[in-house]
Amino acid sequence: MSKKTIHFGGMIHGVGSTTDGWRHPDIDATASTNLDFYKARAQLAEKGLFDFVFIADGLYISEKSIPHFLNRFEPMTLLSTLAAVTENIGLVGTFSSTYTDPFTLARQLMSLDHLSNGRAGWNLVTSPQAGVAKNYNNRALPPHHERYKIAQEHLDVVRGLWQSWEADAFIRDKETGTYFNPDKFHQLNYEGEYFQVAGPLNIGRSKQGEPLIFQAGSSEDGRAFAAANAEAIFTHASSLEKAKEFYDDIKKRAKEQGKNPDNIKVYPGISPLVGDSLEDAEAQYQAYAKLTPIEHAVRYLARYFDDYDFSRYDLDAPFPELGEIGKNAFRSTTDYIKQRAKEKNQTLRQVALEQAVPRPQFIGTAEDVADEIQRWFEAEAIDGFIISADIPHSFERFVDEVIPILQARGIYRTEYPGTTLREQVGVPITE
Secondary structure: OOOOOOEEEEEOOOOOOOOOHHHOOOOOOOHHHOHHHHHHHHHHHHHOOOOEEEEOOOOOOOOOOOHHHHOOOOHHHHHHHHHOOOOOOEEEEEEEOOOOOHHHHHHHHHHHHHHOOOOEEEEEEOOOOHHHHHHOOOOOOOOHHHHHHHHHHHHHHHHHHHOOEOOOOEEEEOOOOEEEOHHHEOOOOEEOOOOEEOOOOOOOOEOOEOOEEEEOOOOHHHHHHHHHHOOEEEEOOOOHHHHHHHHHHHHHHHHHOOOOHHHOEEEEEEOOEEOOOHHHHHHHHHHHHOOOOHHHHHHHHHHHOOOOOOOOOOOOOEOOOOOOOOOOOOHHHHHHHHHHHHHHOOEHHHHHHHHHOOOOOOEEOHHHHHHHHHHHHHOOOOOEEEEOOOOOOHHHHHHHHHHHHHHHOOOOOOOOOOOOHHHHHOOOOOO
């Protein structure tokens, strides 16, 4: 097997990320709050030797939200449960730096890391929706740039708290009665613009030192933050060329920050669809896509633009000029949507349907999908992919049919390299 191999993470997304996919006859309409579904999916990902399972989250809903957002598990609770029914796969949850307390989150994540024997990860997000403030004492959503300033302080506090205890601080010598070495116990005493936290944290370091940091922003601020802080990045994958540009940019920024670029792993999200033939896979996609009416697709699109009202526009006219709308929400996503619509001369209908039920880029037979994954990998455009699987049976077929092909080609592992998330991803254990 070659020295460098591709990596996979698995997004577990309940009934899926579309407005109407839950209506498919092969989808369990209760999946978003069905523990058996999550257990089975996590265990299947572990069978496929994935680095981690990934739980996305948000802190605001409205009657316009997709079904999965309306009724789903809180990530920390869910991941703690999955820790008990898996052995090697990492457990990554999404938590907001804008609307969480650093001490509380540091304690929860380190507890998960201990419960899972070193398999916890934090997908750090800054919460892009203005409506979140209504659930947190009407604290206004800070501007995009300021959210990243808050995120930097928040992360500094959390990491500082994780270092409250050195790895060998707890002696637990029954003969002498010495439980810990006070020289290896540290106060934080953090005084910043946004947070003031004394510490120390009331739990020691884990088997992997501390949880792995993921980041999902692709804007200019997001890239700068990720290069300086992240150990893994969840990003878009609109094309091989775009992925390569992002990958090279992140690695270059990391090097400029004095970091080893190999210690930041880039994982675009994809939704591979395996069929008996390309025509069969296409038919699966079309049957799934037809479940979503255009009015639901437009409503889904509006979420990215702070629930902007698109009803005033002709569906079959060119996508409207929106100016700065969306800049303080999902900035990298809204910038991409606007740019692509202009480049492709798309209508509002086309944009809405494309966003609501994207056609998989990695589609066809198992060989076809493996070929495309290998092409991206050998182009050095990615370190791995986060696999989403809304269309029924697509995740199972990826694990059962695509993984063996990649293993036979020597570009995917045949066993786990260790037991911690850092070992699976391939980044150093923190001291």
